[in-house]
Amino acid sequence: MDCRKFRRMVSRQLDGALDGASRADLESHLSSCTGCRRFRDLSLAGLSMHRSVKEADPPRSLFPSILAAVEVGPRWRWNGGWLRAAVPAAAAAAAVLGVWVGGLIHESYAPATAGNQADVLELTYLDEYPPGSMGDILMTSNGGGGDEQR
Amino acid sequence: MNDDADLMRRVAGGESDAFRSLVERYERTGYHFFLRLTGNPEDAEDLTQELFIAIFRSAGRYRPDAPFKAFFYRIASNLSASHLRKKRLRTAPSIDEMVERGFDAASTRHEDDPALSLGGREMRRRYEEALADLPRDWRIALELRVTGELTYEEIAGAMGKSASAVESILVRARERIAEKLEER
Incomplete structure (x- = not known):
């Protein structure tokens, strides 16, 4: 008797993944195998305890802290094609402006x-x-x- | 495209409102998952924050044809594994902590079986200790199955294992727990 195979079937049954034909085989085996029956009962009890834990309320501070942690992200992300083109263009414009203003200053303080x-x-x-x-x-x-x- | 996939598409596009909605929808799920695994509210809070930061940063890599739940738990599993590796948590939460977190004693009584009618508290203490003693991957797999309600295939995707390996892990975890519950 291959109890490993049936314990796998018990586990699958607990997970709702056992098909009908296998279920009949399993029940037949459990009726004659104390060890596997015990395994099924204890596993079922464990599952019941596990599921009986109610979801705890997260602390109120969690939600704002998550938002704060990523707050600057959307504004500065390189997520659009237009932004990739706009930033170098703005840099070039700033450079031209700098040269022009520099010229004016140079004239004002000429020798x-x-x-x-x-x-x-x-x-x-x-x-x-x-x-x-x-x-x-x-x-x-x-x-x-x-x-x-x- | 479902709601979650649409939210993720908008998050990837930098819409802060979409991210806010996503956090509102899944904050509790993440916190509960981490609390179950760590037994520590502060760690659960930190990990939940890390989870959402990771989701935000990797939103562009999310594929809408895959369930968001699988994407969510894949990141959560990685964070859990890393955390448990660092902390080597082997201590079960105290029964008082479990009660505080909402264990429902009435739902777990098995009056017809002497071993299972030890009383809610003793039984739960043994169960939580057995859980805490499981190898890290086994705990995560069991939590993904029971708390996350993921299928074997989804757990496999989240943990980088085959579905067959996941099923084997779950069987062994349950056998180990059953042994602990039977110890007198």
Whole structure:
């Protein structure tokens, strides 16, 4: 007697996958085999216990945490052909714009002309103390020797 | 195209509303599956989150001609196997945890059999211990069959085994459990 074959049939029966003809064979075997009958009863009890566990409620925090974990995904995914074309085009446009703006800036800060150089030289007056300033007063009180000291 | 397949098509297209609907529909299923396997609410929560992130990321690879349930449980099985491998969980949840999770004592009494009428709590404790002692793949296969209600072929697809191998695993798992339940 091949009990392994019948235990496989018991398992299949528990899973609702045993055909009618096999079921008759199995019942016939079970009527005379205590070990297999025991196996069937205990397996049935196990299945009953397993199925009796009610679904637990997930914690309330789970749903928002799942959504938060993937929130940025849809907006930045390369999921459309238009996006694949649009991003390089935008990059190229930004580069052209950058060159143009750079040119404008370059013009604004171009090297000084001859006239500008004269203006810069004129700044030598800053070496003197303006009339009425503390430096001018001190220099005056020293007897006008400021020019000699400098 | 069924509802799930349509939702997955929209998720793959980046529609956040579709993803939200999918989570609403299957969050509880995933959580229950992982809770059964791990016996730990925190682990079940983490794994459920990982499951949906994986579904979101692989939505583009989902084939609408296959049942979503099989796709869902394939990812869940992989996550479970990895988790159980890391944690080497061999401890059964306590009976108090099981009761808290909603074990229905009345539905599992077998008054006509001395071994099966040990009383709900003792019987369940033995059953949960037997489950926890099963090899990892056996536990996952049994959970996919009983909790997920997958066919042998679907379990085979989820676990990367043949349907015949899955059937053999289920028989051996049930034999092992029956032996444990009979131990005095």
